[in-house]
Amino acid sequence: MSNSFNILHAAEQALFPIFSGIDSQVKHNLKKVLTAFRHHRVGGHHFAGVSGYGHDDLGRQTLDLVFAQVMQAEAAIVRVQFVSGTHAIACALFGVLRPGDEMLSVAGPPYDTLEEVIGIRGNAQGSLLEFGIDYRQLNLTKEGTIDWQGLSQSVSDRTSLVLIQRSCGYSWRSSLSIADIEKIIAIVKQQNPNTICFVDNCYGEFIEDREPTAVGADLMAGSLIKNPGGTIVTAGGYVAGRADLVEAAACRLTAPGIGSSGGATFDQNRLLYQGLFLAPQMVGEATKGNHLTAYVFDKLGYPVNPLPMAPRRDVIQAIKLGSMQKLIAFCKAIQQHSPIGSYLDPVPGEMPGYESLLVMAGGTFIDGSTSEFSADGPLREPYVVFCQGGTHWTHVAIALEAAIEAVEAA
Known part of the structure; x- marks a missing residue:
């Protein structure tokens, strides 16, 4: 041997x-999924898709409700039109931030693919910085942990949104636990109750028994070709959290006035439901x-x-x-x-x-x-x-x- x-x-x-x-x-975690399926009476009729604009897609509408319940969030949108987790995150950020707002990253530098979204690298083809949204970053300690003292001092009246990246990305640091995220949110809200706590939840779904939206996160986003797609969903992403913020992200994915009401599912509903069932x-x-x-x-x-x-x-x-x-x-x-x-x-x-x-x-x-x-x-x-x-x-x-x-x- x-x-x-x-x-x-x-x-x-x-x-x-x-x-x-x-x-x-x-x-x-599977019990949570089954409970949500049962509560919303998921049946074979939810697998049918709607073409064109995608209006009145019962399967898509019910899946949003199921997903929100599983994530313990007020609302969710699950869409194949998100091309990646980065796209879902970008829609969330552009949906809730406005010129003059400030975003603070509290777990060091963001994942590589978000650098051009923010505008700290690249040609600024419509980045947040190009739209007048300021960016600050709270670096990690030498030990690679959250700078807890620095966090309490960094949140100000101008801080509109705090970016919490759950996973380590391409950095040599510990990914954040749900307890870490809960602590970050508590400190941020103590300093400024109006600051939106947004979590990049990629790679973290179903690892623990709760998700960030269950411990106070206002909004989170992720990819369906990562954890919640159960390895069988062909494309897409999700946004979950406070209902008004989720709808704001939906309006960036589609258009103001359309929001979460549009988006054909291209006969993917069965895979979306089955992927969520398999995900845990x-x-x-x-x-x-x-x-x-x-x-x-x-x-x-x-x-x-x-x-x-x-x-x-x-x-x-x-x-x-x-x-x-x-x-x-x-x-x-x-x-x-x-x-x-x-x-x-x-x-x-x-x-x-x-x-x-x-x-x-x-x-x-x-x-x-x-x-x-x-x-x-x-x-x-x-x-x-x-x-x-x-x-x-x-x-x-x-x-x-x-x-x-x-x-x-x-």
Whole structure:
């Protein structure tokens, strides 16, 4: 037997108690979904779509209500017209901010694809800054945590919106727990009750038993080809939170006066409902895969974030590989053990919205789906690979066996 097989076998044995705890979390979140389906009497008639303008789409309207209940929010819009999580976030920000407003990012720099939305990078093709919306950023502490003292001093009467990025993105920091988000919101509201607390919820749905809107977030947004799409939704995103703010975001997606009333679902309603039903289970499998990845590469001597056995806060596991060669070798091994495009070799390249060249393994059924197992990283020091998603942890284990050998040989 290979050394990589022995390492993985030992990891699986050590992690089974944690896997059992994850199954309990899945059960809790699935019960929330089933309760919402039952409460809104979801039936086969909700799968029918409406063409054209998309007016009076019963399936879409009911799904919005189901999603809002699951997220413990006043309202939600779930739309295939959102092309990405970044698009959903941008609609939310442009929907609620106005010229002269100030946005404060409280968890350090935002995810790469939001930099051009804000206007801190790029050609300002209609960025927030170009529309006269000011931006400030509260950097993390040296330990990579929220600067709690600085937060209480940073929120002012001018602060219209606080941006809370739940996931680590491409930074080497701990993703935020629901308890962290709740604490941030409490401090912000104490300083300025009128400040909108907005959460970039990408990669975080169904990790814990509550979502940010259950602990005081006014608004949040995310992608359906991440957690809440259950690996089968073909495109889209969502916005959830306070009803007036959700409608404001909808008016940016469509147009003022149309808002949430329009948008054909292109016969995707069944997949949207079924994806939400599958989501807790898929998130659970991805979480198991993350634990396995962290355990194995920590044993091999590589820095990992989160640490082995640590509670998960999203479906991302980072490994600091230390060299471009190892980063590329890791991604090639993952690609070769993907169900789609296993014959392809990932090569570094540019991607819209990102500053650095990226290398990406993504042999997924849905293009770009990060709820399925994928791995990528920017070609910059210290050469960190970010693993995410996974429909079942056993697939992650098979791919990791090859990745261990590839990295050790690079």
